[in-house]
Amino acid sequence: MVIALNSKYQAMNLIRLRQKLCPNSVSLSLQWQIRFILLQNRQGKTRLAKYYVPLEDSEKHKVEYEVHRLIVNRDPKFTNFVEFRTHKVIYRRYAGLFFSMCVDITDNELAYLECIHLFVEILDHFFSNVCELDLVFNFHKVYLILDEFILAGELQETSKKAIIERMGELEKLE
Amino acid sequence: MEQLRTIGRELAMGSQGGFGQSKEFLDLVKSIGEARSKAEEDRIVLSEIETLKRRIIEPDIPKRKMKEFIIRLVYVEMLGHDASFGYIHAVKMTHDDNILIKRTGYLAVTLFLDENHDLIILIVNTIQKDLKSDNYLVVCAALNAVCRLINEETIPAVLPQVVELVNHPKEAVRKKAIMALHRFYQRSPSSVSHLVSNFRKKLSDNDPSVMGATLCPLYDLITVDANSYKDLVVSFVSILKQVAEHRLPKSYDYHQMPAPYIQIKLLKILALLGTGDKQASEHMYTVVNDITRKADTSSNIGNAVLYECVCCAAAIYPNPKLMETASSTISRFLKQSDSHNLRYMGIDALSRLIKLNPDIAEQHQLAVIDCLEDRDDTLKRKTFELLYRMTKSSNVEVIVDRTIDYMISINDSYYKTEIASRCVELAEQYAPSNQWFIQTMNKVFEHAGDLVNRKVVHNLMHLIAEGFGEDDDAVDSQLRLSAVSVLDHFLFT
Numbered sequence: 001m002v003i004a005l006n007s008k009y010q011a012m013n014l015i016r017l018r019q020k021l022c023p024n025s026v027s028l029s030l031q032w033q034i035r036f037i038l039l040q041n042r043q044g045k046t047r048l049a050k051y052y053v054p055l056e057d058s059e060k061h062k063v064e065y066e067v068h069r070l071i072v073n074r075d076p077k078f079t080n081f082v083e084f085r086t087h088k089v090i091y092r093r094y095a096g097l098f099f100s101m102c103v104d105i106t107d108n109e110l111a112y113l114e115c116i117h118l119f120v121e122i123l124d125h126f127f128s129n130v131c132e133l134d135l136v137f138n139f140h141k142v143y144l145i146l147d148e149f150i151l152a153g154e155l156q157e158t159s160k161k162a163i164i165e166r167m168g169e170l171e172k173l174e
Numbered sequence: 175m176e177q178l179r180t181i182g183r184e185l186a187m188g189s190q191g192g193f194g195q196s197k198e199f200l201d202l203v204k205s206i207g208e209a210r211s212k213a214e215e216d217r218i219v220l221s222e223i224e225t226l227k228r229r230i231i232e233p234d235i236p237k238r239k240m241k242e243f244i245i246r247l248v249y250v251e252m253l254g255h256d257a258s259f260g261y262i263h264a265v266k267m268t269h270d271d272n273i274l275i276k277r278t279g280y281l282a283v284t285l286f287l288d289e290n291h292d293l294i295i296l297i298v299n300t301i302q303k304d305l306k307s308d309n310y311l312v313v314c315a316a317l318n319a320v321c322r323l324i325n326e327e328t329i330p331a332v333l334p335q336v337v338e339l340v341n342h343p344k345e346a347v348r349k350k351a352i353m354a355l356h357r358f359y360q361r362s363p364s365s366v367s368h369l370v371s372n373f374r375k376k377l378s379d380n381d382p383s384v385m386g387a388t389l390c391p392l393y394d395l396i397t398v399d400a401n402s403y404k405d406l407v408v409s410f411v412s413i414l415k416q417v418a419e420h421r422l423p424k425s426y427d428y429h430q431m432p433a434p435y436i437q438i439k440l441l442k443i444l445a446l447l448g449t450g451d452k453q454a455s456e457h458m459y460t461v462v463n464d465i466t467r468k469a470d471t472s473s474n475i476g477n478a479v480l481y482e483c484v485c486c487a488a489a490i491y492p493n494p495k496l497m498e499t500a501s502s503t504i505s506r507f508l509k510q511s512d513s514h515n516l517r518y519m520g521i522d523a524l525s526r527l528i529k530l531n532p533d534i535a536e537q538h539q540l541a542v543i544d545c546l547e548d549r550d551d552t553l554k555r556k557t558f559e560l561l562y563r564m565t566k567s568s569n570v571e572v573i574v575d576r577t578i579d580y581m582i583s584i585n586d587s588y589y590k591t592e593i594a595s596r597c598v599e600l601a602e603q604y605a606p607s608n609q610w611f612i613q614t615m616n617k618v619f620e621h622a623g624d625l626v627n628r629k630v631v632h633n634l635m636h637l638i639a640e641g642f643g644e645d646d647d648a649v650d651s652q653l654r655l656s657a658v659s660v661l662d663h664f665l666f667t
Binding site for chain 2: 055108
């Protein structure tokens with residue numbers, strides 16, 4: 001009885017079955033892509049917003065509001081990864097600032113978490129013990145640093161030294 | 175202490191004109207920070223916008239002042255207001271010869287505009303010129319802009335120049351050129367298909383950053399067509415080995431791990447190349463095992479690399495030793511009761527190994543159940559995905575019941591629909607009896623009726639009407655009766 005049952009249903013679900021058997025099969029080519037990076041304080045004010053996918057201004061405001069609401073009251077013991085619409089947000093809190101990164105495919109969330117930390121280490125080095133005010137008054141420099149770290153939604157450079165050197169060259173010109 | 179530091183910094187900035195900004199800008203930022211309501215903040219920003227609108231069109235503004243106006247415009251937009259009146263001035267700044275002014279112009283333009291904006295036409299010419307500049311900093315600024323603002327239509331305008339820059343003497347330029355080409359590939363694969371040899375060549379670039387950048391486009395290319403790149407397996411393994419043996423400059427170390435991000439990218443690539451290919455996979459076993467052994471298990475990044483090793487092991491042609499190592503990594507992740515992050519990664523890794531080794535779930539039953547009952551929704555969600563993957567006839571009833579309970583608690587309709595259809599799928603595939611099947615389907619309809627695909631309901635009705643292929647008519651009609659009565663209850667309440 002069970003066998004007859006299965007064969008009838010399996011006929012109806014051939015495609016879904018195949019999907020289930022090959023969960024690791026990849027069909028999208030836009031892997032390892034960062035959609036946006038946000039720096040927000042506890043009140044939800046945006047200190048930095050970098051988008052790597054085209055979005056309308058009104059969409060951006062909605063996104064910033066939603067992400068803040070999602071992470072601001074989350075229990076610090078819970079995972080640093082949350083589902084956000086059909087993507088994922090990896091976030092971490094440093095003093096009064098939330099650094100969040102929205103990624104396309106759920107894939108090695110720990111690596112992205114450390115990506116955020118690496119960025120903070122770079123900022124710390126550049127501003128010598130960075131604090132929120134540094135980032136507020138020099139937000140354009142933070143954007144420049146970010147452009148050396150991540151480009152077109154991909155990790156561009158992971159050597160702290162290389163990034164600091166590049167920023168040094170620009171600072172010399174000021 | 176924190177207070178004193180910030181006050182001190184403020185004073186210092188105020189007296190020096192704050193890293194090149196005027197007092198006006200500092201006052202603006204301060205007043206916004208001190209605003210006690212959104213309305214007050216909006217008023218300040220709107221007044222700033224009015225000021226900028228007036229002053230930005232004045233004749234003969236000194237360049238440094240214009241630079242500051244543009245920065246203030248960026249700031250205003252970041253706070254959520256519209257500064258589109260100033261976009262054209264940012265565009266004009268990119269034409270300037272002074273690298274600092276030009277750079278600020280490019281920065282503003284990449285923040286204000288996106289690839290579909292009308293003003294892009296005015297910038298393409300400047301970008302073309304700047305890509306040919308003698309000053310590599312100018313070239314870098316132009317490449318940054320290319321990565322953001324060039325779309326399918328404008329690719330041909332800059333492509334030849336970008337290709338040349340892949341061989342520029344400065345590594346920063348080569349690196350950015352590769353990333354620009356990668357972006358072109360993502361926007362329009364046909365535009366760069368003839369340039370694939372560039373990516374292959376740059377894999378052996380002297381500079382590790384350039385080599386690392388090449389991994390991005392190569393990954394995408396391999397995803398689409400792994401067979402054409404099987405010849406690179408040996409090269410990738412060799413590079414990975416060198417990286418893991420600390421042969422890259424120390425500046426690529428991060429928390430004592432040698433170039434972990436490059437390792438992770440390489441492991442992902444190897445996973446793709448080794449899938450279903452015994453020969454290719456055999457090259458990889460040693461290096462993956464070595465990395466697993468040497469990785470630092472106390473740091474997040476060490477665990478991130480370990481996780482990637484498990485993913486690789488699960489994807490390529492199976493090897494018993496590798497499976498064992500992967501299994502012990504997962505055990506360790508799941509045992510970390512105070513780290514939700516690691517347990518999450520453990521559950522994810524487990525669901526990848528399930529198809530190769532179905533017994534592995536049994537070994538970690540307790541840990542999995544703990545995750546299932548945790549308050550952390552993200553962890554719970556991941557565990558339900560694992561359950562979905564490990565369902566078979568012997569455990570379908572328990573799993574589907576649990577999943578339905580979970581489904582009832584979900585508020586988000588998009589996610590609820592997903593879970594409902596999973597329940598339906600599992601029920602259809604593994605139902606131990608018709609009776610159970612009907613009861614289960616009814617429970618799903620009861621709690622997510624309007625979300626379930628109409629086709630499912632239709633099919634069920636069809637089946638009830640036609641019968642279940644039973645030989646015994648009596649049993650058949652009995653089933654139909656019970657089915658109808660259950661559905662009846664559902665339809666008329």
